[in-house]
Amino acid sequence: MITTIQKRDGRIVEFKIEKIADAIFKAAQANGGNDYEEAEDIAKQVVAYIEEDEQIQVPTVEHVQDVVERTLIKTGHARTAKDYILYRAHRSRVREMNSQLMKTMEDLTFKDAKDNDLKRENANINGDTAMGTMLKYGSEAAKQFYEMYIIKPEFSQAHRDGDIHIHDMDFYTLTTTCCQIDIVKLFKDGFNTGHGHLREPKDIASYAALACIAIQSNQNDQHGGQSIPNFEYGLAPGVAKTYRRLYQQNLGRALELELGVEEGDQLAQELVQQVEERCGQGPKLGGSEPYITAERKELESRYGADMAEKLQQFALRRAEKEIERCTFQAMEALIHNLNTMHSRAGAQIPFSSINYGTDTSPEGRLVMKSVLLATEAGLGNGETPIFPIQIFKVKEGVNYNPGDPNYDLFKLACRVSAKRLFPNFSFIDAPYNLQYYKPGHPETEIAYMGCRTRVIGNVYDPAREVVNGRGNLSFTSINLPRLALLSNHNIDLFFDQLDRKIDLVIAQLLERFEIQASKKVRNYPFLMEQGV
Numbered sequence: 001m002i003t004t005i006q007k008r009d010g011r012i013v014e015f016k017i018e019k020i021a022d023a024i025f026k027a028a029q030a031n032g033g034n035d036y037e038e039a040e041d042i043a044k045q046v047v048a049y050i051e052e053d054e055q056i057q058v059p060t061v062e063h064v065q066d067v068v069e070r071t072l073i074k075t076g077h078a079r080t081a082k083d084y085i086l087y088r089a090h091r092s093r094v095r096e097m098n099s100q101l102m103k104t105m106e107d108l109t110f111k112d113a114k115d116n117d118l119k120r121e122n123a124n125i126n127g128d129t130a131m132g133t134m135l136k137y138g139s140e141a142a143k144q145f146y147e148m149y150i151i152k153p154e155f156s157q158a159h160r161d162g163d164i165h166i167h168d169m170d171f172y173t174l175t176t177t178c179c180q181i182d183i184v185k186l187f188k189d190g191f192n193t194g195h196g197h198l199r200e201p202k203d204i205a206s207y208a209a210l211a212c213i214a215i216q217s218n219q220n221d222q223h224g225g226q227s228i229p230n231f232e233y234g235l236a237p238g239v240a241k242t243y244r245r246l247y248q249q250n251l252g253r254a255l256e257l258e259l260g261v262e263e264g265d266q267l268a269q270e271l272v273q274q275v276e277e278r279c280g281q282g283p284k285l286g287g288s289e290p291y292i293t294a295e296r297k298e299l300e301s302r303y304g305a306d307m308a309e310k311l312q313q314f315a316l317r318r319a320e321k322e323i324e325r326c327t328f329q330a331m332e333a334l335i336h337n338l339n340t341m342h343s344r345a346g347a348q349i350p351f352s353s354i355n356y357g358t359d360t361s362p363e364g365r366l367v368m369k370s371v372l373l374a375t376e377a378g379l380g381n382g383e384t385p386i387f388p389i390q391i392f393k394v395k396e397g398v399n400y401n402p403g404d405p406n407y408d409l410f411k412l413a414c415r416v417s418a419k420r421l422f423p424n425f426s427f428i429d430a431p432y433n434l435q436y437y438k439p440g441h442p443e444t445e446i447a448y449m450g451c452r453t454r455v456i457g458n459v460y461d462p463a464r465e466v467v468n469g470r471g472n473l474s475f476t477s478i479n480l481p482r483l484a485l486l487s488n489h490n491i492d493l494f495f496d497q498l499d500r501k502i503d504l505v506i507a508q509l510l511e512r513f514e515i516q517a518s519k520k521v522r523n524y525p526f527l528m529e530q531g532v
Contacts, residue, residue: 002050005060132348142169164478178225180469183210233364235364239364296308328373391423469532
């Protein structure tokens with residue numbers, strides 16, 4: 001009599017014939033069978049064969065299953081035998097996956113990053129920290145769950161075999177890859193991070209801080225990189241607002257110093273506002289002739305021509321000096337923040353990119369000059385900042401040739417790139433980029449991300465071929481070197497295999513897209529709810 005059975009892990013446990021009957025019945029049910037007694041009868045035949053013919057007292061689980069398969073075929077239940085074999089293979093795969101997952105968890109727990117590839121696969125995550133390890137726990141468990149239960153077997157098999165690589169598989173059912181964030185639109189009237197509303201910024205320092213927060217917030221909704229395609233256009237209003245405030249403050253100081261006026265700030269505020277309303281514009285970096293002329297007349301009427309010029313020159317000189325310092329500090333803070341602030345459970349800094357180069361306004365030019373100089377200066381110990389990845393947009397007539405308004409910035413960008421590797425360069429005049437370009441529309445200027453994402457084409461609606469709000473859903477790589485090796489110099493075979501792999505990947509990406517398309521706005525509190 002069989003009373004015990006040996007499990008796969010070597011343990012000896014109590015033998016129960018009903019477990020064999022249950023497995024046979026489940027396989028039979030897959031073919032419309034519902035006779036449990038017949039399943040019990042086959043189970044008894046299995047046991048009798050092992051006991052009497054083989055005379056094995058403590059069989060292994062694997063051996064019992066082998067005998068079940070043979071008995072089903074022998075008794076005329078070939079279809080049930082087939083489903084039993086498939087069920088057995090499925091259970092084996094589940095056990096293998098569980099065993100593999102536990103080994104992965106063990107390595108993540110007890111090995112340092114230097115000894116564990118998984119902890120080092122994302123250079124943007126410190127795998128030795130508590131939060132970094134916790135992220136990897138979730139990541140590896142998610143990958144194996146999707147491989148086992150979500151992704152079609154032919155896709156997961158191709159991924160396991162290395163024929164293809166499904167990027168960011170741990171986010172397969174969760175989100176999309178990346179986005180190009182229109183900060184001009186986002187900053188207007190402020191935005192909500194999901195934890196509170198942030199008002200529209202009023203100072204260049206606030207603009208820079210909110211640019212970082214926008215990148216950080218969107219990074220928590222997506223698994224890829226975050227890019228700002230219109231960096232200088234988005235931050236130029238912050239320079240304008242700050243300059244106006246600095247000019248007004250310095251005019252107030254001049255009134256106090258030169259004329260001994262009490263509460264010069266208040267008097268300057270009233271004067272600037274009054275002149276602004278009269279001429280339709282206020283103090284502006286680089287000069288605003290209508291405003292300067294109108295203000296000069298007002299000052300002359302109050303304090304005389306000599307004093308009016310003195311007051312105005314003091315305010316202009318100090319405001320221009322201070323706006324340069326304020327903007328540089330804001331860009332320096334932006335670079336420091338993007339290399340230190342965390343996203344994703346506090347274990348990863350956002351993968352950020354910024355594009356700039358074509359705004360010819362004094363405010364936009366100062367933003368670009370300042371971010372380049374801050375990049376050249378480096379981080380606290382002079383090291384090269386990893387983020388943001390910077391892309392300088394090159395355009396003839398704007399910055400490429402001597403005499404172009406931003407040519408000096410192009411030269412500065414080349415100098416900084418020679419030292420710091422950034423910025424990289426995007427050429428708007430390349431035919432495949434120029435076809436989209438519309439002068440005066442920054443949203444049609446090609447922008448890139450750190451991963452070299454370039455998204456602007458729109459087959460569905462050619463009238464909306466813009467970079468803002470565009471990004472990647474997901475992507476999968478095909479292992480071309482492997483195809484080449486397998487083709488053994490046969491180019492026809494290579495392209496035949498490539499066609500097959502492309503068809504496979506198209507089907508896999510469509511499967512993933514169907515999952516993504518089923519998500520709700522609430523799944524993306526920043527990306528979707530804020531209109532990013």
